[in-house]
Amino acid sequence: MDRLKRTADWLTVGLDVMIASFFAIIVLITILQVILRYAFNASVLGGGETMEALFIYTTAIGAAAAVRRRQHINISFVVDLLPVTARRVVDGIVHLLIAFLNGVMIYYSIRWIGSVGSNESPVLRLPEWMFQLSIPIGCGLVILYCLVNTVLTLWGEELQGDERC
Amino acid sequence: QEYVFKYSNSQSDTHPRSVSMYYFKDLLEEASGGRIKVELYTAGVLGKEAEVLDMVKTGNLQGCRGGLFERANKMYLLYTLPFMFDNTDQVLKLMRGEFGEKINKAAGENGFYIPACGVAGGFRNITNNVRPIEKPEDIKGLKMRTPPIDMTIKTFKTLGANPQMVAYTETYMALKSGVVDGQENPFSNTVDMKFYEAQKYLSVVNWQIHPDPFYVNPDWYQALPDDLKQIFNAAAKAAMIYSDTVWLNSENNYFNLLQSKLETNTLTPEVTATFAAAVQPVWQQYVDDGYFSWDDIEAAKKAAKGQ
Amino acid sequence: MLILLGSLLCFLLVGVPIAYSLGLSGLAYFWMVHPELLSVLPARFFAGMNSYAMIAMPLFVFMGLLMNSGGITTRLIDFSLMFVGRLRGGLGLVNVIASMVFGGISGSSVSDTASVGAVLIPEMKKKGYSLEFASGITVASSTMGMIIPPSVPMVIYAYISEESVGRLFLGGLIPGVLIGLLMLVITVIVSYYKKFPTAATTLSNRDRLVLTGRAFPALIMPVFVVGAVVLGLATATESAGLGVLYAFFVGLFLLKELELKAVPKLLRDSIQTSATVMIIIALSKLYVWILALERIPQSLALFVSGLDVPVFAILAVVLVIILLVGTFVDVSPAILLLTPVFLPAMKLLGINGIQFGVILITGLAMGLVTPPVGMCLNVCSAISKVQIGRIFKAALPFLLANLITLILITYIPHLSLWLPSLLMD
Ligand code: NA
Numbered sequence A: 001m002d003r004l005k006r007t008a009d010w011l012t013v014g015l016d017v018m019i020a021s022f023f024a025i026i027v028l029i030t031i032l033q034v035i036l037r038y039a040f041n042a043s044v045l046g047g048g049e050t051m052e053a054l055f056i057y058t059t060a061i062g063a064a065a066a067v068r069r070r071q072h073i074n075i076s077f078v079v080d081l082l083p084v085t086a087r088r089v090v091d092g093i094v095h096l097l098i099a100f101l102n103g104v105m106i107y108y109s110i111r112w113i114g115s116v117g118s119n120e121s122p123v124l125r126l127p128e129w130m131f132q133l134s135i136p137i138g139c140g141l142v143i144l145y146c147l148v149n150t151v152l153t154l155w156g157e158e159l160q161g162d163e164r165c
Numbered sequence B: 001q002e003y004v005f006k007y008s009n010s011q012s013d014t015h016p017r018s019v020s021m022y023y024f025k026d027l028l029e030e031a032s033g034g035r036i037k038v039e040l041y042t043a044g045v046l047g048k049e050a051e052v053l054d055m056v057k058t059g060n061l062q063g064c065r066g067g068l069f070e071r072a073n074k075m076y077l078l079y080t081l082p083f084m085f086d087n088t089d090q091v092l093k094l095m096r097g098e099f100g101e102k103i104n105k106a107a108g109e110n111g112f113y114i115p116a117c118g119v120a121g122g123f124r125n126i127t128n129n130v131r132p133i134e135k136p137e138d139i140k141g142l143k144m145r146t147p148p149i150d151m152t153i154k155t156f157k158t159l160g161a162n163p164q165m166v167a168y169t170e171t172y173m174a175l176k177s178g179v180v181d182g183q184e185n186p187f188s189n190t191v192d193m194k195f196y197e198a199q200k201y202l203s204v205v206n207w208q209i210h211p212d213p214f215y216v217n218p219d220w221y222q223a224l225p226d227d228l229k230q231i232f233n234a235a236a237k238a239a240m241i242y243s244d245t246v247w248l249n250s251e252n253n254y255f256n257l258l259q260s261k262l263e264t265n266t267l268t269p270e271v272t273a274t275f276a277a278a279v280q281p282v283w284q285q286y287v288d289d290g291y292f293s294w295d296d297i298e299a300a301k302k303a304a305k306g307q
Numbered sequence C: 001m002l003i004l005l006g007s008l009l010c011f012l013l014v015g016v017p018i019a020y021s022l023g024l025s026g027l028a029y030f031w032m033v034h035p036e037l038l039s040v041l042p043a044r045f046f047a048g049m050n051s052y053a054m055i056a057m058p059l060f061v062f063m064g065l066l067m068n069s070g071g072i073t074t075r076l077i078d079f080s081l082m083f084v085g086r087l088r089g090g091l092g093l094v095n096v097i098a099s100m101v102f103g104g105i106s107g108s109s110v111s112d113t114a115s116v117g118a119v120l121i122p123e124m125k126k127k128g129y130s131l132e133f134a135s136g137i138t139v140a141s142s143t144m145g146m147i148i149p150p151s152v153p154m155v156i157y158a159y160i161s162e163e164s165v166g167r168l169f170l171g172g173l174i175p176g177v178l179i180g181l182l183m184l185v186i187t188v189i190v191s192y193y194k195k196f197p198t199a200a201t202t203l204s205n206r207d208r209l210v211l212t213g214r215a216f217p218a219l220i221m222p223v224f225v226v227g228a229v230v231l232g233l234a235t236a237t238e239s240a241g242l243g244v245l246y247a248f249f250v251g252l253f254l255l256k257e258l259e260l261k262a263v264p265k266l267l268r269d270s271i272q273t274s275a276t277v278m279i280i281i282a283l284s285k286l287y288v289w290i291l292a293l294e295r296i297p298q299s300l301a302l303f304v305s306g307l308d309v310p311v312f313a314i315l316a317v318v319l320v321i322i323l324l325v326g327t328f329v330d331v332s333p334a335i336l337l338l339t340p341v342f343l344p345a346m347k348l349l350g351i352n353g354i355q356f357g358v359i360l361i362t363g364l365a366m367g368l369v370t371p372p373v374g375m376c377l378n379v380c381s382a383i384s385k386v387q388i389g390r391i392f393k394a395a396l397p398f399l400l401a402n403l404i405t406l407i408l409i410t411y412i413p414h415l416s417l418w419l420p421s422l423l424m425d
């Protein structure tokens, strides 16, 4: 179990580094665009599109990391009234529900990307599957973390009820 | 059996596009004796144009109208070549004739059935704050707000302008504060978004027109019995002609309003020819990229002039 | 309709995150009512995540975090002390003023509670204020953080309602400042009643100049960032980017308290916050799509406008709903749930989208300070170790300022509309 926990947390750190770097690039492009416009009367073609693409990936992946940390915004004051064992069971069910939703999402996203993924983005003319792939990737990670959380919760990992925001 | 036709566009209920679709709804429901039910969702409640277009392709919706026509058929871009047409009659003749039918039909390969295609408003024209556009050189150095459309960006780059991507809804403030000097749109949009309040010059250069294909999901259409197919096609064609009429007429009213607000100049045919010559590299690039051939362009020009 | 609302409530109550509750009840609806539309799920989900405008959100959050790490809070507090230190309840007044100015450099109330609270609550305790009072005034005054521009909730509302961010920012300025002024009055009254000490300081004119100089980079920040959006010099996203650049500059070179090695963590925190909000937006797009398909907002609008009830009474009901939802739901999901449902009806009643946005956000800000779901309460309780219920009780007199302002802006449109139309028309 410890090994599962360590592997999962190692992966989470990796994802953190990734989305933080994506965000850093977004910050740089934003600033660069304003400077170019005012100082050089120029613009980065496709800058906006690149930012959008990176931003989508930060959301898809960040949502998965937030599942692991139980950072998603929820309404917990009802569940908090339950005794600890019941809370563990409910927590497990909640994670399985989330996993189910994300599974359905992956199933339909494959057909969807197959159908419209070859559309080109308006400025960079990149095929849109490059952006749309964020959905199966993000949802896959969410399912992974849901299962990890369920196993660890039933095993006795502390519920971070107070840290939920 | 009753068939349901769910349709969406981004414009409000009073916009020519929506008005013509209400016309379509009445026409089709009556002609089909209620066997086809049309459900219209206007004002973009079901999503942006690109999203809704995808929904039509995947069959979640049955129809829509809007931009992004190159996703149905790259040949639609031929209609949008800069300085391609002398007047809107030429455009309508081309679109409604054999040439246009062929383009509509070829959209089937990309997963769309297009029973008819019209124009998305009149010609697009330029307003700006620096100087009237009287010759190609006048565009040089202008900061132009452009939509994220490749043809537009290439054209203004070729003419020496500096295209700036600004969201449609933020264009007014961008013009007012001088982030950009000018913009290009049909008269209707320029009035609708009050762009003229922040501009000095209107130059009627008639540089481009956009097609307005009526996108339909092919599987839905194919499932109709033959008699309903014909009724559907007839209603679609009538609705698009109605749309062109309403839309182009409204452009005239908007033009009159703009003339009273802005210093207006109109190009002579001779000057327009110099613009057309200046943007030939754009045409060439699209031919080089394989969107269409010079033969296609020549054939279109002939058909437009009724030759 | 019943499936949609019923299943959503069930999922929410068993503690499914709000984002996934929206997705699951959308899934339940499709499965039972329109199985042929199931394939729209990924498309709507993607559409919700795909937004240039919303990139402003993590940028504003990042900007606030940078300013904070750059040591701006203590300087703001010193600056405020200079004005009101000699009055009774001086540190209470400082708390309110610091929150007003801090509101102008941060887009969120929670970060206001965290940063002002961390410095002022211990200080107030030292000077003889009760911990309850110190905590109460901290959370209450921090509600201004998301009303005074810039504001992250306003960026979210602008995105959902398609209103201009600049106009919303300006619309929030007068109501935000009004809340601050009313809170100052309330503080003075409470202080005389409770005989709180003054924070007697003797300052020479030179000291005053130095203190002002130190606070200056923070004081001009709102003008700089909000001004860029309002004048259209940059999009909201770009001016947030400029704000980040400015905060870096101030933190590294002027105040010299920002450490570069702390930056990666700030980047991570900002984008994590963003992801938890964006995922709600993404799945609410799905839910709202179904509402539109069923024409629910339209029907509600027609129903409300057909009622034979005066507009002011309808507005009163809407206010109560906003406050109730704000009590149980966090700010961003509440905006995402309420806007698409209520805005069409409000517009039909002649309420402008900007005014409704300011009302909504001012109302929801109060929810940050009311149990059981109140982020500012949680953060403050973590700092002061005072129970949430007791902080809320101490905050109550100050929330009167929010309530009065809320009622005023609901019935006097000029309070939220005059400034935007003055500067932007
Ligand atoms: Na603020």
Ligand code: NA
Binding pocket: C326, C327, C328, C329, C366, C367, C368, C369, C370, C371, C372, C373, C374, C375
């Ligand atoms: Na609350």
